[in-house]
Ligand code: FEO
Ligand code: CA
Ligand code: CA
C-alpha cells in the first residue's frame with residue numbers, strides 16, 4: 001500500500017458492511033465502522049404512539065415551459081399527457097416509452113466495462129478533468145494542480161440532470177452534476193506534496209454546470225468548452241443561507257458574523273430538479289471534513305467526532321478545525337440542501353435552512369394540489385429519518401423569481417410509520433406477515449410551523465440546525481438509511497430507497513424495516529392521504545431487495561421472484577415518462593457479487609414488481625444520478641468511483657477511455673469518473 005493510501009485510510013481493514021473498505025473510508029468517513037449516531041431513546045415504530053414536478057426525465061421540456069403536474073394525493077395526476085390514454089392507463093400499459101430493451105443479466109463484480117443491452121451503445125458526455133473554460137488547463141494526470149482542477153470537471157459525479165436550453169429544439173442543454181468526494185490514492189502521483197493533494201482534492205469537490213450540444217433529439221451529446229453557462233462551484237464560492245435559521249448565532253463564525261454567508265459546499269450526494277428549473281443538491285457526509293477533538297452532544301449526533309480527519313483539510317483552512325476560534329460553528333454551515341440556478345451563471349447559490357440540517361441524500365420537490373410545494377428528503381445514515389417540507393407560499397406557473405422563494409419559508413415534518421401486522425410476525429427474518437404485506441399507515445410529525453418550533457425545549461434555529469435531535473425528541477421512525485426519495489410524476493406516490501442497515505437487530509425490526517442485518521435494503525412506497533401536503537399517509541414495501549436464489553426474504557411486489565434480476569442496495573431512483581421506477585444501486589459487489597447497476601421496475605398492472613436490469617457500471621463503481629429520457633431513447637448515469645480499490649501504481653479500472661493496458665496512470669491509464677449516455681444503435685457516430 002502506498003504511503004498516501006495508508007495516510008488516507010487509517011481505518012482500512014476495520015470496516016464492515018456492503019462496500020469496499022476504500023469507499024467506506026472516503027465516501028462517508030467510515031460511518032459503518034463507527035458507532036450508530038442515533039443513540040436516542042426514541043423508539044422503533046412499533047412502540048411509538050404518535051403514530052412543474054420532479055424533472056429527472058424533463059429533457060425536451062424547456063425551463064420556461066415547465067410541465068407542472070399537480071397531485072391530488074394518491075390519485076392519478078392531472079391529465080397533461082399528450083396521448084389519448086389517461087396517465088393511469090399509460091402506466092398500466094407501458095405505452096408511450098420509446099425505450100425498448102431486453103434486460104441484461106447481472107455482471108460479475110470484476111468486469112471493468114460498462115454493460116448495456118443488446119443493440120445499445122454508450123459514450124462519455126464529460127469526464128473528471130475535462131476543461132470547462134477557454135483558458136482551463138488540459139487534464140494532465142501527472143501534473144494536476146489546484147488551479148488546473150478549478151477549471152475542470154470535478155471528481156466523483158453523483159447527482160445529474162440535463163435540462164434543455166429553451167428555444168434550441170433539443171440541440172442545446174445544460175448539465176448539472178455535483179462532485180461528492182475524492183480518492184486521492186488513485187487520482188494523484190505519490191510524489192505530489194500532501195498540501196497539493198489536499199488543495200487539488202478540494203478543487204475536485206463542489207458542483208459543475210456545463211453546456212451540451214448535439215445535432216438533434218435522439219443524438220448523443222458533447223460538452224461545449226467555454227460556453228457561457230459553464231461554471232464550477234468551489235470552496236471560495238459564496239452561498240447565501242436562507243430561511244428561519246439564517247443569521248442565527250449557531251451559524252455565525254469569526255469570518256462571517258452575519259451567519260448568512262458560507263464558502264463552499266461539501267460531499268454533495270443526490271439532488272433534485274425543481275419545477276421552476278433550478279437544481280437542489282444534498283450535503284451529505286460533511287462531518288468527515290471537520291476536526292473535532294471535543295465533540296458536543298449535538299456534534300456527536302452528526303458523527304462530528306474525528307480529532308484527526310485523514311483528509312486534513314483543517315491544515316489548509318483553519319475553519320475546518322472546530323477546536324479553533326475560526327472553526328467554531330463552521331460545521332453547522334454544512335448539511336443543508338443547496339439550490340442552484342444553472343441558467344444564471346451570476347446567481348448566488350443558496351443553502352435553505354427551512355429544510356433542516358442532516359446528512360441529506362438529496363431533495364425532490366413536487367407541487368401539491370393546493371399549490372404548496374412539497375420537498376422530500378432522506379437522512380442517509382443507519383437509523384435516521386425521512387423528512388418532508390411543505391412551503392408556505394404557492395407555486396405560480398412561469399414565475400421563476402417567485403418560485404425560487406418557496407423553499408425559504410414553510411413547515412418541516414419527519415415521518416412516523418406504523419405497521420398493521422402483529423409484532424410477533426415481524427421477527428427480523430424478513431418473511432412476509434400473514435396479511436401478505438409489509439404495510440401500514442404513517443404520520444408526518446410537525447417539527448416547525450409558521451416559522452416557529454413545534455419541539456418542546458428547542459428554539460426554531462435549534463430545530464433547523466440540530467434537526468436530528470429535534471426528530472429524536474418527537475419520536476420519528478428509525479429507518480434503514482433512507483437515500484433518494486422521489487414522487488412518481490404520474491401517480492403521486494412517493495418512493496423511498498432504504499439502501500441497507502447491517503446494524504439492525506431482530507429486536508429492532510419493525511414492519512417498515514423488517515429485516516435484521518439488512519444487507520440488501522428495500523423500497524418503501526408511500527401514498528399521501530388526500531393532498532400531497534397531508535400529514536397522514538399509507539405505505540407498503542414495494543421491494544425487499546436481494547437475490548431470490550439464495551435469500552427467501554427477497555420480495556418483488558408480488559411478482560414471481562424467479563423472473564427478476566437480483567437487486568441489492570437501492571440508492572438513487574428516477575421515473576420514465578410512463579411511470580416506471582428506475583433504481584440505481586450502491587454496493588452490489590459486497591452483497592451479491594455483481595457490479596452496481598441500473599434497473600427498471602414496473603409499478604402498475606400485472607407486472608408490478610418486475611425488475612429488469614438495463615446496465616451495469618465498471619468494476620468498483622457506483623451507479624448515480626440516473627436520467628431516463630425514454631421519449632428520446634436515451635439513458636444517462638453518473639459513473640462514480642470506478643476502480644476505487646486501485647492505487648496510482650496499479651489501477652483497477654481504465655474507464656472510460658480504456659487506453660491500452662499498461663499505460664501509466666500519468667499518461668491517462670487511470671479511471672475517470674464520468675457522466676455517460678446510452679442510446680440505441682450508432683446514432684451520430
Ligand atoms: Fe452519498 Fe447516500 O450516498
Ligand atoms: Ca402488514
Ligand atoms: Ca449511497
Ligand code: CA
Pocket residue numbers: 269270361483571572586
Ligand atoms: Ca447516493
